Amino acid sequence: MSLLQVKDLTASYVIGRHKVRVLDEVTFDLKPSEKMAVVGESGSGKSSLALILARLNNKALIVERGEVLYKGLNLLNLKESELTKFRGVDIAVILQNPSTALNPLYPIGDQISEALRAHGYSRNEAFREALKLLERVGLSEPAKAYRKYPHQLSGGQKQRVAIAIAIALKPKLLIADEPTSALDVSTQAQIIALLKKLVEEDGTSMIFITHDIGVAYDISDKILVMFNGNVVEVGLTKEVVKKPLHPYTKHLISSAILNPAENRLLEVTPENTRSNNGLKNKLVVGCPYVFRCPYKVEGLCNVSKPGNFLIDGRIVSCHLYGGRK
Amino acid sequence: MTFFKFLIYRIVGIFVTVVTIIAFLFLLLRSIPGDPARLLAGFDATPEVIEQIRMKYGLNKPLHEQLITYFLNVIRLDLGISIRTDTPVVSEVLSRLPNTLTLSFASLAIAVTIGLPLGAIAAVKKDSFVDLIATALVTLGTAIPTFWLGLMLILFFSVYLRVLPAGGTGTPTHIVLPAVTLSLPVMAPIIKTSRYATLEILSQDFVKLAKAKGLSNGVVLFKHVLRNTLIPVVTVVGLQLGNLMRGAVITETVFAWPGVGKLVVDAIFARDYPMVQGAIFILALLYASINFLVDLTYVVIDPRTRVGGGQS
Numbered sequence: 001m002s003l004l005q006v007k008d009l010t011a012s013y014v015i016g017r018h019k020v021r022v023l024d025e026v027t028f029d030l031k032p033s034e035k036m037a038v039v040g041e042s043g044s045g046k047s048s049l050a051l052i053l054a055r056l057n058n059k060a061l062i063v064e065r066g067e068v069l070y071k072g073l074n075l076l077n078l079k080e081s082e083l084t085k086f087r088g089v090d091i092a093v094i095l096q097n098p099s100t101a102l103n104p105l106y107p108i109g110d111q112i113s114e115a116l117r118a119h120g121y122s123r124n125e126a127f128r129e130a131l132k133l134l135e136r137v138g139l140s141e142p143a144k145a146y147r148k149y150p151h152q153l154s155g156g157q158k159q160r161v162a163i164a165i166a167i168a169l170k171p172k173l174l175i176a177d178e179p180t181s182a183l184d185v186s187t188q189a190q191i192i193a194l195l196k197k198l199v200e201e202d203g204t205s206m207i208f209i210t211h212d213i214g215v216a217y218d219i220s221d222k223i224l225v226m227f228n229g230n231v232v233e234v235g236l237t238k239e240v241v242k243k244p245l246h247p248y249t250k251h252l253i254s255s256a257i258l259n260p261a262e263n264r265l266l267e268v269t270p271e272n273t274r275s276n277n278g279l280k281n282k283l284v285v286g287c288p289y290v291f292r293c294p295y296k297v298e299g300l301c302n303v304s305k306p307g308n309f310l311i312d313g314r315i316v317s318c319h320l321y322g323g324r325k
Numbered sequence: 326m327t328f329f330k331f332l333i334y335r336i337v338g339i340f341v342t343v344v345t346i347i348a349f350l351f352l353l354l355r356s357i358p359g360d361p362a363r364l365l366a367g368f369d370a371t372p373e374v375i376e377q378i379r380m381k382y383g384l385n386k387p388l389h390e391q392l393i394t395y396f397l398n399v400i401r402l403d404l405g406i407s408i409r410t411d412t413p414v415v416s417e418v419l420s421r422l423p424n425t426l427t428l429s430f431a432s433l434a435i436a437v438t439i440g441l442p443l444g445a446i447a448a449v450k451k452d453s454f455v456d457l458i459a460t461a462l463v464t465l466g467t468a469i470p471t472f473w474l475g476l477m478l479i480l481f482f483s484v485y486l487r488v489l490p491a492g493g494t495g496t497p498t499h500i501v502l503p504a505v506t507l508s509l510p511v512m513a514p515i516i517k518t519s520r521y522a523t524l525e526i527l528s529q530d531f532v533k534l535a536k537a538k539g540l541s542n543g544v545v546l547f548k549h550v551l552r553n554t555l556i557p558v559v560t561v562v563g564l565q566l567g568n569l570m571r572g573a574v575i576t577e578t579v580f581a582w583p584g585v586g587k588l589v590v591d592a593i594f595a596r597d598y599p600m601v602q603g604a605i606f607i608l609a610l611l612y613a614s615i616n617f618l619v620d621l622t623y624v625v626i627d628p629r630t631r632v633g634g635g636q637s
Contacts, residue, residue, distance in 0.1 A: 056533045080542065087539035100530040103549050104629060114548075115538035149628040165538065 002029040009066035037216035040226035050177040092171040098158035102150040109146030133164040156187035235314030339613040361596035405599035414603035425584035432507035444519025466513025475579035492581035503580040563619035
């Protein structure tokens with residue numbers, strides 16, 4: 001039984017008469033307590049995916065097709081007022097930048113307890129629970145921290161507060177949009193360890209968006225690789241990292257130093273320095289990765305879009321595996 | 326910097342501002358052509374009579390002596406005797422001040438109670454009809470001169486419809502037209518700032534997170550958006566106080582409203598130096614003090630401005 005099923009999710013940014021496709025038939029599912037990482041470079045559509053799943057996308061980001069089924073219920077059909085019941089309790093989010101995610105005018109404790117109070121807690125219960133949460137996310141002297149304002153905390157502390165808000169109601173699903181990208185490296189490691197521990201304790205499923213395949217490796221059971229709005233590979237994290245199938249996944253993994261002993265340096269080639277933004281306005285007929293792919297087959301990859309092939313329990317979208325369906 | 330230091334700093338600032346204004350005004354007034362003694366004595370007065378009047382008001386002394394005498398008197402809260410009416414300036418100004426304050430606060434109240442929500446609604450419902458109205462009000466409020474608007478309102482409501490009095494005081498209806506007239510130029514920047522600030526804040530991450538917590542739309546807007554919108558709006562209200570006083574001078578004249586503004590205009594025409602100086606002194610003191618209060622409201626709204634609260 002899946003907790004979340006995403007089917008053929010297709011979305012575009014529409015600004016005036018301009019339309020840019022950001023998600024193209026994104027399909028995956030997530031089981032209870034499963035931790036899935038979504039990896040991809042800037043502009044791959046991973047953050048847009050997170051926003052749509054949480055229904056926090058702004059008006060310019062329009063879902064054209066597809067379903068987001070939470071326990072069989074299509075979230076995309078819910079009205080804003082119906083969503084408030086699910087938000088916080090079933091689905092919670094952690095945003096990328098902790099410095100902008102907290103309201104500068106209210107004490108942090110108040111921002112935690114208001115989430116509880118919106119879902120039935122009394123003032124006192126919410127206060128006591130917020131103190132417990134502050135303790136759980138590792139802020140010392142919770143009673144003192146409760147009354148602090150965001151500007152009095154460091155980036156790492158603010159992200160801990162954001163985590164406390166996210167886990168306050170023990171949500172079934174946590175969507176974390178690059179929660180460590182705005183932090184320095186040593187803080188990153190602490191935050192990831194904390195997040196992993198908390199979701200495992202509560203049995204929360206997590207979708208963790210990141211551009212850092214090393215971080216994805218540390219935190220996830222399952223990995224979903226995106227390129228230019230398309231899902232190119234989905235599989236168990238350990239297997240994908242050990243033996244990537246899709247050419248883009250191979251490229252991503254070779255660009256990260258997973259094992260310091262190997263100490264491979266990133267090869268800088270025109271392919272990995274070039275932004276793919278220029279491609280987005282063109283209607284891509286063939287494989288989205290064809291412009292960069294070293295294995296492309298002329299007359300096939302640039303003509304038809306590859307289907308999703310199931311290889312050893314993994315889904316890969318590449319013509320190379322077309323024969324072994 | 327502690328809060329106490331901040332207070333001292335600001336109070337010294339008010340003092341310096343007011344002293345500068347008095348000195349500047351003193352010299353400016355005496356550089357306009359026209360002689361108060363001659364105006365008071367009338368056309369057919371003999372030179373001896375004019376000289377007597379000059380001596381009575383100390384106008385025959387050198388300029389710097391007059392200025393020093395004036396400062397010494399101000400310190401003793403003696404603003405002199407009006408040349409035109411022969412009454413003490415202090416009592417004359419203070420008797421008119423409540424009228425001006427009533428008019429100013431009524432206008433400010435109209436400007437804020439309409440401007441702040443209108444700007445916020447225009448932002449929430451961007452590109453809607455309300456947004457169009459708000460934008461139109463901003464343009465009109467900025468472009469229409471106060472005296473023209475006053476005259477047009479009198480023409481329409483007093484002369485044509487005959488529902489509101491054209492001028493003077495007496496009943497509560499007397500304040501409607503002058504207050505509306507005075508409020509429009511002040512409302513325009515408030516609408517504009519409120520709209521712009523709300524748009525900016527609506528796109529902030531903390532608003533997204535507030536929604537993601539499952540808070541109702543009302544709580545998100547009133548608790549998380551509106552209070553943040555207030556910060557730049559308070560700044561604009563502070564800046565508009567000057568505009569309000571300038572507008573009051575014109576509006577009071579148009580509507581024959583017996584306030585300090587009209588008093589100043591009459592006094593300028595009569596070259597009534599003590600009266601002009603005294604009235605401006607009190608207005609300047611008031612303006613500087615209200616701006617000081619505005620600065621204090623930041624401290625209430627925005628915890629980041631609470632000095633000394635940075636460390637734990």
